[in-house]
Amino acid sequence: MSQHKLFLLRHGEGAWNKENRFCSWVDQRLSEDGVKEAQECGRLLKAQGYRFDLVYTSILSRSVQTAWLVLEAMGQEWVPVVKSWRLNERHYGALIGLNRAEMAAIHGEEQVKVWRRSYDVTPPPIEESHPYYFEIYNDRRYNTCDVPKESLPRTESLKEVLDRLLPYWHNVIVPEIKSGRTVLISAHGNSCRALLKHLEGISDADIAGVTLPTGIPVLLELDADLKPVKPRELLGDQAKIQAAIKKVEDQGKATPAGK
Numbered sequence: 001m002s003q004h005k006l007f008l009l010r011h012g013e014g015a016w017n018k019e020n021r022f023c024s025w026v027d028q029r030l031s032e033d034g035v036k037e038a039q040e041c042g043r044l045l046k047a048q049g050y051r052f053d054l055v056y057t058s059i060l061s062r063s064v065q066t067a068w069l070v071l072e073a074m075g076q077e078w079v080p081v082v083k084s085w086r087l088n089e090r091h092y093g094a095l096i097g098l099n100r101a102e103m104a105a106i107h108g109e110e111q112v113k114v115w116r117r118s119y120d121v122t123p124p125p126i127e128e129s130h131p132y133y134f135e136i137y138n139d140r141r142y143n144t145c146d147v148p149k150e151s152l153p154r155t156e157s158l159k160e161v162l163d164r165l166l167p168y169w170h171n172v173i174v175p176e177i178k179s180g181r182t183v184l185i186s187a188h189g190n191s192c193r194a195l196l197k198h199l200e201g202i203s204d205a206d207i208a209g210v211t212l213p214t215g216i217p218v219l220l221e222l223d224a225d226l227k228p229v230k231p232r233e234l235l236g237d238q239a240k241i242q243a244a245i246k247k248v249e250d251q252g253k254a255t256p257a258g259k
């Protein structure tokens with residue numbers, strides 16, 4: 001029997017989604033379209049009568065901004081927003097900033113798919129010589145984490161995302177859901193995929209086929225033990241959602257840059 005509703009949301013489109021670059025821990029803000037997606041998502045949730053008690057975000061601006069826009073559109077700005085690095089996007093290591101289509105042209109589409117969607121393949125780590133290394137690690141938000149800065153990841157597989165996310169899920173989020181609060185997690189494509197894998201028991205192989213579009217709320221109905229009682233529901237116009245999923249998948253195709 002459904003006891004709890006949990007909502008997962010991948011933030012609205014960011015500037016680097018548009019440029020087709022691996023964004024990861026670089027703190028890009030939402031694009032104009034991303035702002036509209038988040039507002040649209042809030043309007044949809046409001047129209048369907050949902051109410052949140054608590055929102056969790058990563059410490060990347062695009063996920064926080066999305067949560068704010070959703071709550072504003074719902075007229076629920078007062079709802080507490082709690083942030084943790086453990087909900088951050090997957091750390092893409094040395095791939096950060098690179099263009100996916102260019103990478104596909106050089107390394108092949110299959111390799112890019114493995115980097116993007118496999119469960120346990122870890123890209124090469126980010127080194128100090130990387131153009132975004134200091135922008136990331138000198139950012140004072142990373143002084144606020146529950147681990148010393150030196151222990152923060154330099155790259156991650158999806159499995160490693162799940163490893164750092166699960167303690168936060170079990171210790172912080174689960175007790176709130178079990179106490180009856182309706183929770184929205186406004187995070188990222190891969191932190192949401194990792195959590196979905198855990199909740200739905202998706203196999204290591206099958207998770208490669210799961211892609212989440214930006215700005216589309218995913219509704220999970222859970223039993224008292226937080227096991228899903230029915231398939232996840234992506235809320236909104238289903239044709240548009242399928243088109244948005246295809247767009248994300250096609251980002252890994254070797255089309256000429258700029259096309």
Ligand SMILES: O=C(O)[C@@H](CO)OP(=O)(O)O
Binds near residue numbers: 022024090189190248
């Ligand atoms: O750029 C990233 O960090 C993610 C999306 O947020 O990319 P991908 O879809 O390739 O996993």
